């Protein structure tokens with residue numbers, strides 16, 4: 001029997017397949033199906049900073065109006081202490097998942113400023129989350145903002161949380177940093193225990209009929225994995241952080257490549273939304289079969305064996321490969337001569 005276990009954020013997981021933050025964790029039955037299909041941990045959907053703020057504003061307005069006085073309404077408006085906030089509902093869901101599942105549940109905070117997170121971080125820890133994933137999902141749209149200021153913002157949120165929360169913290173990052181490896185090392189020094197590479201940014205689209213900018217969600221394809229695999233290969237062995245990949249992992253081949261590059265776990269989302277929890281079982285069976293066929297005894301044996309530090313030609317992960325790729329292009333008949 002091949003040993004599929006892996007270490008992630010200090011947790012020993014049965015295998016490297018972990019459903020990432022998505023609506024799948026909102027439904028307890030679906031979460032249970034994921035566990036039954038072999039998920040080794042579960043990342044919850046996020047608690048969003050904007051939603052907390054919007055609700056807080058609405059809440060304030062509501063009680064302000066009540067204080068001004070509508071004598072009749074006072075009797076049927078819910079009282080302050082009955083109020084079940086967005087955060088309370090998130091913590092309740094975390095609690096239910098904890099009760100329902102044997103696998104570790106990782107909570108997710110999604111926001112860009114440190115304010116407020118400390119409190120929620122602590123509450124999430126108390127509610128029994130095995131770890132905390134922090135997703136800054138930040139678009140640097142201000143022309144005055146320097147790259148350094150963006151990095152400092154990430155570090156500030158992390159540092160604040162680290163001071164108050166003792167469970168492992170992992171950062172879900174964008175690929176759009178000038179020097180991702182250096183920045184990740186800074187995150188490690190600031191107390192991060194892991195990184196998830198990379199956020200998929202949803203690109204707004206232009207509707208040519210209405211000329212409106214419309215939000216659009218497209219699920220991923222395997223083509224997106226190579227960006228992640230390259231940066232994992234470059235990172236592996238250079239930090240002690242746990243490494244997760246997220247974005248485009250659909251097939252067993254995608255999963256194996258990420259492990260060879262050095263990933264500790266592979267996050268799955270689009271494939272599970274498309275094909276359902278059972279797909280996880282299929283991927284695990286295929287992974288075990290591939291390892292057996294290629295005479296590996298464990299994931300550990302495979303992990304990082306094609307990272308840059310172990311590659312026969314390390315430059316393949318850098319610019320050298322760029323020239324080879326351009327040179328290797330051959331046009332389809334009749335286009336270029």
Ligand SMILES: Cc1cc2nc3c(=O)[nH]c(=O)nc-3n(C[C@H](O)[C@H](O)[C@H](O)COP(=O)(O)O)c2cc1C
Nearest residue numbers: 020021022045046135200220246247248268269270
């Ligand atoms: C419908 C949907 C909801 C998502 N919700 C969250 C979320 O709440 N928090 C978060 O950090 N990522 C969220 N994600 C991103 C996924 O966790 C994942 O990182 C991304 O989809 C890339 O993985 P994939 O290619 O396997 O889909 C969501 C993705 C989808 C498609």
